[in-house]
Amino acid sequence: MNPEQPTSLSDNQINYQKIVDQIYQTENFDFVGIAIQSQNPPHSIKWSFVAGNSNERFRKIVLRSGIGIAGLVVRTGKPFWDNNLTEYEYTSKMYTPIAKSETLQTAAAVPIIDTLGLVDGVLLAGYHTHTIVSEKTAQKLSQYL
Template identity: 50%
Template structure:
């Protein structure tokens, strides 16, 4: 369950990354309190539509689901190349992202992955291990 202090921290984190970086989109997806199998995008900046609010994923599906399931970072520079990308990524479709990086948000007490921090580009800018490191830096400071 995400408490009021967590909500403020997540909102501030997304806002800070979006303002201090050149990402086109920054978001946090969290497991739903009512169902640990569902993942929803809760905090976003740089969105071009409100459709992200309707995206509900299960563990293992999409970028957020994959990162939640594995607990490992993810990045891809060919998100819209259907011949290269077999993973369905609804957030990248509705937000028209060409590249994105995502890292797990880990609860310090339980060590369980509770969410995903993702940032991406619409303009084709590449993401890499360095992008993952930048996201980790911001998350540690939050």
């Protein structure tokens, strides 16, 4: 195999899990996860790589663009942070299944951009306690990508 060939999906998967594990072990976040958008219609978004999870419910979360934190970041391609995730109800457009599932009170998320400049997924990190997140938190996460 030519080492200059693009990495395969399995290599990306290994790299994503390494990124999640590294952030979880290096930083003080309670939960770290990466959600990947499917390349096939309807381009659903699923949490595939996590660390610090308190249960396995994240595996059942399937989002579409614009819904939840991952959906918003995929749709806009911009970082997101919120210091009051518990305020969103199921009927709210900003309802965040991952925050509910993992009892996150605050979180920051950044887009994962592929080589073509398209949003491929989302890197999210959050806290179970009311630990303030900001643009600086999002910038710190971006450095891992």
